[in-house]
Amino acid sequence: MEQGVGVIVTVGVLLLLVSAVIVMIAFGFSKVPIEKKYESSGGGLGGAFDAVWSPTAHEAGMERDRQTQRTAPAPAPGDPPDTIDDGRIRLDL
Numbered sequence: 001m002e003q004g005v006g007v008i009v010t011v012g013v014l015l016l017l018v019s020a021v022i023v024m025i026a027f028g029f030s031k032v033p034i035e036k037k038y039e040s041s042g043g044g045l046g047g048a049f050d051a052v053w054s055p056t057a058h059e060a061g062m063e064r065d066r067q068t069q070r071t072a073p074a075p076a077p078g079d080p081p082d083t084i085d086d087g088r089i090r091l092d093l
Contacts, residue, residue: 051058
C-alpha cells in the first residue's frame with residue numbers, strides 16, 4: 001500500500017513539474033513580439049513546416065523579406081533633390 005502511494009505522489013510531482021515548465025515556456029513565448037517570433041527567413045526544415053502548417057506566416061515572412069531588401073526609388077537626373085516651401089525643406093520620394 002505504501003509503495004503505491006509513493007508511486008502516485010512521485011508521478012503527481014513529476015506531472016506538476018512538467019506542467020509548470022510548459023506554462024513558463026508558453027508565458028515566455030507569449031511576451032516575445034511577433035517580429036522576433038518569425039525573425040528567420042523561413043529556410044531549412046522549419047521553413048518547410050511553416051509553409052505546410054502555417055502558410056500565412058510563411059507568406060508574411062516572405063513578403064517581409066521582399067520589402068526589407070527593396071531599395072528606395074532614385075530621383076530622375078533632372079529633378080531637384082528637394083523643395084523649399086516657406087523655409088521648410090520637403091523631400092519628394
